[in-house]
Amino acid sequence: xxxxxxxxxxxxxxxxxxxxxxxxxxxxxxxxxxxxxxxxxxxxxxxxxxxxxxxxxxxxxxxxxxxxxxxxxxxxxxxxxxxxxxxxxxxxxxxxxxxxxxxxxxxxxxxxxxxxxxxxxxxxxxxxxxxxxxxxxxxxxxxxxxxxxxxxxxxxxxxxxxxxxxxxxxxxxxxxxxxxxxxxxxxxxxxxxxxxxxxxxxxxxxxxxxxxxxxxxxxxxxxxxxxxxxxxxxxxxxxxxxxxxxxxxxxxxxxxxxxxxxxxxxxxxxxxxxxxxxxxxxxxxxxxxxxxxxxxxxxxxxxxxxxxxxxxxxxxxxxxxxxxxxxxxxxxxxxxxxxxxxxxxxxxxxxxxxxxxxxxxxxxxxxxxxxxxxxxxxxxxxxxxxxxxxxxxxxxxxxxxxxxxxxxxxxxxxxxxxxxxxxxxxxxxxxxxxxxxxxxxxxxxxxxxxxxxxxxxxxxxxxxxxxxxxxxxxxxxxxxxxxxxxxxxxxxxxxxxxxxxxxxxxxxxxxxxxxxxxxxxxxxxxxxxxxxxxxxxxxxxxxxxxxxxxxxxxxxxxxxxxxxxxxxxxxxxxxxxxxxxxxxxxxxxxxxxxxxxxxxxxxxxxxx
Numbered sequence: 001x002x003x004x005x006x007x008x009x010x011x012x013x014x015x016x017x018x019x020x021x022x023x024x025x026x027x028x029x030x031x032x033x034x035x036x037x038x039x040x041x042x043x044x045x046x047x048x049x050x051x052x053x054x055x056x057x058x059x060x061x062x063x064x065x066x067x068x069x070x071x072x073x074x075x076x077x078x079x080x081x082x083x084x085x086x087x088x089x090x091x092x093x094x095x096x097x098x099x100x101x102x103x104x105x106x107x108x109x110x111x112x113x114x115x116x117x118x119x120x121x122x123x124x125x126x127x128x129x130x131x132x133x134x135x136x137x138x139x140x141x142x143x144x145x146x147x148x149x150x151x152x153x154x155x156x157x158x159x160x161x162x163x164x165x166x167x168x169x170x171x172x173x174x175x176x177x178x179x180x181x182x183x184x185x186x187x188x189x190x191x192x193x194x195x196x197x198x199x200x201x202x203x204x205x206x207x208x209x210x211x212x213x214x215x216x217x218x219x220x221x222x223x224x225x226x227x228x229x230x231x232x233x234x235x236x237x238x239x240x241x242x243x244x245x246x247x248x249x250x251x252x253x254x255x256x257x258x259x260x261x262x263x264x265x266x267x268x269x270x271x272x273x274x275x276x277x278x279x280x281x282x283x284x285x286x287x288x289x290x291x292x293x294x295x296x297x298x299x300x301x302x303x304x305x306x307x308x309x310x311x312x313x314x315x316x317x318x319x320x321x322x323x324x325x326x327x328x329x330x331x332x333x334x335x336x337x338x339x340x341x342x343x344x345x346x347x348x349x350x351x352x353x354x355x356x357x358x359x360x361x362x363x364x365x366x367x368x369x370x371x372x373x374x375x376x377x378x379x380x381x382x383x384x385x386x387x388x389x390x391x392x393x394x395x396x397x398x399x400x401x402x403x404x405x406x407x408x409x410x411x412x413x414x415x416x417x418x419x420x421x422x423x424x425x426x427x428x429x430x431x432x433x434x435x436x437x438x439x440x441x442x443x444x445x446x447x448x449x450x451x452x453x454x455x456x457x458x459x460x461x462x463x464x465x466x467x468x469x470x471x472x473x474x475x476x477x478x479x480x481x482x483x484x485x486x487x488x489x490x491x492x493x494x495x496x497x498x499x500x501x502x503x504x505x506x507x508x509x510x511x512x513x514x515x516x517x518x519x520x521x522x523x524x525x526x527x528x529x530x531x532x533x534x535x536x537x538x539x540x541x542x543x544x545x546x547x548x549x550x551x552x553x554x555x556x557x558x559x560x561x562x563x564x565x566x567x568x569x570x571x572x573x574x575x576x577x578x579x580x581x582x583x584x585x586x587x588x589x590x591x592x593x594x595x596x597x598x599x600x601x602x603x604x605x606x607x608x
Contacts, residue, residue, distance in 0.1 A: 005272055006194045007225070009073040009088055011116060012098035013106035013468070017128045021098065021167030022061070022074050026260060028170060028183050029063040060211075060223060060274055062258040065187045071258060071274045075112070087210045087285065087344070089116055090300070091225040091274055094194030096186075097123040097144070101135035101164075104143045106406065106468050114151045123160050124189055126172065130164045130179070134436060137164065137176050161189055197225075197272030204291040205229035205237070207277065208298045212285050212341065218254055218278040221263075222289065227298055229291065230270040231255070231277075238290065239283035240297050247287060253279030285344050306347055306360035307401040307447055307471060310367055310570075311384035312336065313356035315580055317589060318494060318520040323582040324380035329355050332381065335374060346370070356382075360389060362471070364451065368567045375566075375581050383570060383579045384591075388448045391474045398477040403450060405443040407457075409465040414439045416460045424449030425478040444472060449481045452571030484574055487533040489526035490590060491519045501540040503556045508534065511561045512588065522593025524577065527562075535595060564588075576601070 012018040059074050073088050089095070095116045099105055105113075116123060125144055127137055141162065148158055163186055165172035171181040210224040231237065231252050238249040256263040256276040269275040283289060286300035314329050321327050326335075336348045336357055345366065349358040361367045364386055371383060391399040405426060409417055411433075418428060418441065426445030434440040450469065457467055489509055499515035511526040519525065519538060528534045564572060569579045569586050576598070580587040592598045 004068045005071070005197060006068060006094070006190055007071045007073075007092040007197055007272070007274055008094045008096060008190055008194050009075055009092045009116075010096045010098060011075050011109075011112040012128075013100070013103070013109045017100070017167040018096075018098045019074055021126075021128065021165070022072060024167055024170040024183055025063055025072070025186075026061075029065045029187070060258050061261060063260070065191075068187075068191055070187070070190055073274075087300075089119055089121065090208065091210050092121070093197055094190070095121050095123045096126055096190070097160075098126050098128050098167075099140055099144060100132075101127050101130045101137050101140055102132050103408075104136070104140040105147045110147060110151070110470065113147065117148065117151050117153050117157055120154075122157055122193065124163065124186075124193055125160050126163045126165050126186065127176075128165050128167055130176065131166045131169065136435065161193055163189060199226065199271030200228035201230070201271045203228035203271075204294050205231045205235075206291075206294060206298055207231075207275075207289040208300065209239075209283060209285050209287045209289060214338075215278070220280060220283070221256070221276045221278050222280065222283060223276045224274070224289075226269055226271050226273050226275060228271050230268055231291070232268045236292055237277075237280070238292050238294075239280055239287045240290065240295070241287055242297055242300060244295055244297055248280055248282045249292065250280045252277055284341050305389075306345060306362055307389055308363055308367065308386050309358050309360040309389055310386050311351075311356050311382075311578075312359050312371075313382035313384070313578070315380040315382050315582070316355075317382070317523075317580050317587070317593070319518060319580075319582075319585075319587075320380060323584045325378040327380045332374075332379065333357065335377070335379065339370060363469070364567065364571065368570060371570075371581055372566055375583055378583055380580075380582045383581055385573045385575055385577065386451050386570065388446075388451075390477070393474075393476070399474040400477050401447040402444055402472045402475050403447050404470045404472045405445050405450065406468045406470075407441045407443070407465060408434060408438055409441065409461050411437050411439050413461045413465060414441060417441060417457070417465065420453070420456065420460060421445060423482065424453060425481055426450075446475075446478045446481070447471075449478070452484075455568050455571060484572070485531060487528040487531055488524045488577070488588070489528050490533055490535045490595075491523045491525050491538055492521060492535040492595070493537050493539045494520040495539045497525070497538045498541050499556045499558060500542045501538045502558055504540075505536055505538060506559055508536065511559070512564065513538070514561050515558060520589075520593070522590045522595075522598075524588035524590065 010018045010022065060071060062069055062071050073092060075088050097113060099109060127140060130137060163172045163174060164176040170183060172183050172186040173181055174185060206227045206229060208224045208227060209222045213221050215221050233255055234251050234253065237252050239247040241247055255266050255269050257266045257269065258274065263276055277289060288297040312332060314332065315327060333350065336359060340346045340348045345362050347360040351357065359367060374381065388400055393399050407417055421443050424445060426443040426449060428441060428443050430442035432440055454467060457465055489505065497513055497515055497517045497519055502511060502515060505511065509527045509529040513525045525538055564586065566586055569588060573579060573588060576591055578589060578591050580589055590598055592601055
């Protein structure tokens with residue numbers, strides 16, 4: 001091999017500090033110049049990642065340390081993006097498992113660690129944020145050991161090295177009491193503990209595609225690990241699928257290697273390195289790129305199936321086309337197909353009428369991120385309520401996806417949470433104090449019952465509760481789960497909302513709109529205080545007379561409307577409703593805007 005090499009992934013739960021730690025590894029390895037201006041959390045380069053403070057897309061990078069090149073993969077911590085994590089782990093020879101010194105091993109930690117251990121990877125455990133005032137380092141280490149045992153780790157994997165670190169302050173030590181130093185102990189541990197890539201340098205060229213993205217100049221860029229051999233620029237290659245069928249032949253027009261945050265063109269790539277290749281037009285994730293003489297594909301890691309689906313439809317509201325530039329079904333289809341191509345956790349199915357698409361994914365967050373990305377790209381869409389994907393067991397009985405739900409909550413709110421989870425058919429499997437006046441409660445709950453619960457959970461716990469979810473299994477169907485308790489206020493006219501009318505409607509319930517908002521018939525403008533839907537006229541003006549008055553109604557003061565985010569809107573709607581998403585607006589509406597058509601479909605559903 002041309003230079004000593006190590007391939008390692010950093011895995012951790014959301015917000016345990018892995019991206020911040022990678023920033024410090026860049027700085028201390030000399031990847032960034034001393035005077036170079038770098039954004040905080042440089043690896044989170046996507047706009048949505050910066051706004052939400054989470055890693056959505058897996059990213060590869062590389063640092064040099066004392067003559068050793070270390071390829072590092074920063075992976076998503078949220079289970080909804082687990083499709084990324086599973087593929088990444090097949091590229092590396094070791095993992096750094098990062099756990100918060102207070103929160104400890106969380107559900108996503110279990111998810112990713114289980115995948116890593118099943119592949120035989122030996123972890124380095126880094127207890128991060130040791131400078132927290134509420135740290136409980138020894139308990140957290142015990143939790144990690146118990147987690148490894150429950151995941152059937154081997155004796156070798158259980159004999160893991162431990163470092164105590166503060167990513168923000170840039171130090172890692174083998175002594176838990178030290179609060180100073182550098183990250184050199186971490187670099188040294190990677191070099192000593194992670195094995196060199198076990199690649200066949202003399203065999204024919206073989207490369208497994210793990211990530212796919214696009215470049216305006218280079219076209220498709222395929223990223224993955226070179227399992228054997230080497231290839232030079234412009235040498236012939238072909239792509240084969242998991243069955244050995246040749247998808248296309250071509251040439252390696254561009255070879256790219258990772259240097260810090262940059263992808264640098266190189267003349268040749270060799271076995272054991274994580275690189276990117278351009279030059280093919282049809283090859284995709286899980287395909288094997290190889291020398292034309294190779295006919296056997298490399299094994300690609302299987303991926304857990306999607307559990308949730310939404311309908312993405314052409315926006316057919318009366319306000320369609322006023323705010324977005326991409327409104328046709330062809331544009332929506334092309335964009336969704338591109339997404340499904342690079343994100344194997346998403347499946348897209350076109351409806352019979354060609355005007356809508358069923359998009360299945362791993363969770364509400366993953367699909368919500370996709371909708372938000374499309375919205376920012378200029379798309380207008382109609383989005384249905386999320387639905388779980390049902391299955392069947394061996395006896396032909398209906399099954400549904402279940403999730404493990406771990407909730408950390410102040411003791412005073414524990415009773416409310418248990419009651420609400422019971423209503424949603426969640427079964428409590430564990431309950432224990434977690435210190436500091438908090439309780440940790442674990443449930444096994446159907447995914448169907450959890451749709452839309454997060455907002456209610458935050459209200460119930462006054463914003464102090466933390467809820468983490470993880471796909472568990474398919475199990476027998478739990479029966480009926482009651483949905484939203486209140487009906488909605490539906491506009492019966494089209495035009496601009498009038499303050500006088502909205503003031504009269506406030507006693508009917510909670511409004512979602514303000515004065516002057518453009519409305520149309522069938523649009524949802526608020527939540528009814530009663531269980532039934534109510535059609536109202538928000539455009540009625542005060543009757544004019546020849547008399548002057550100085551009454552209190554001359555200066556109307558409306559209560560500020562309840563404005564929903566995209567995720568809140570998607571979680572709020574019922575089966576006969578949808579969310580209209582445009583680059584500038586998020587509107588709630590009924591699927592059928594005409595009241596007579598709504599009644600007809602309601603009767604038909606009741607009869608069925």
